[in-house]
Amino acid sequence: MKFSKLVNFFKNPHGEKIQRLKERYQELDELSNVAVKIGDGAAYRSLQAEMREVFFDYLTAIVVDSIYSLVPHVIIICIISLKWPTVTLPLVNWEISIFAGYFVCYISYYLSKGILGFLKSRFSSKNALLSAESHIINE
Structure with missing residues (x-):
């Protein structure tokens, strides 16, 4: 059981954080739409500011997750290139x-x-x- 959790962590280390940020962004978007419907400008501006913060956190988590997914490939290329620098x-x-x-x-x-x-x-x-x-x- 612990081994599968470890494998899942290495496979998708920021998956839970990304999902949580995505859900929070969608929630803020819905609240923002409600603020527009009721005409509350202050709430709308506040929600938009928080949406920007959540969005940038979401993008950061995706970029970091992408870098984590590239690391094994870089390691594999380095190991293979030590033995065979070129392929015919x-x-x-x-x-x-x-x-x-x-x-x-x-x-x-x-x-x-x-x-x-x-x-x-x-x-x-x-x-x-x-x-x-x-x-x-x-x-």
Whole structure:
């Protein structure tokens, strides 16, 4: 149980703080809208000032979280580059730096993951539609 908490912390160290700030910002936005509806200018200005503070805290937490997510990749690149500073592409026989190779692999992984997810959702919705149509035709 403690190990999973540790893994979740390293995976998303500021997730709870980001979520809390996002919810607070939405709450302040709703209160600000109410202040506009009732015509309370002082409350509106006060809420807008607090919204700015919460928004900048939210942005700061997102930037710090992004930096934390980049650190493992930098460490991996450094470790790999100690052994292999360049990589040779097999088909074209080009040598590229390990940083460029890692970056291309990283981008390719997430692009293929996104494309496969899109295709999977696309085909599953078509299959659901076809099965619904065949069920209606059979009845």
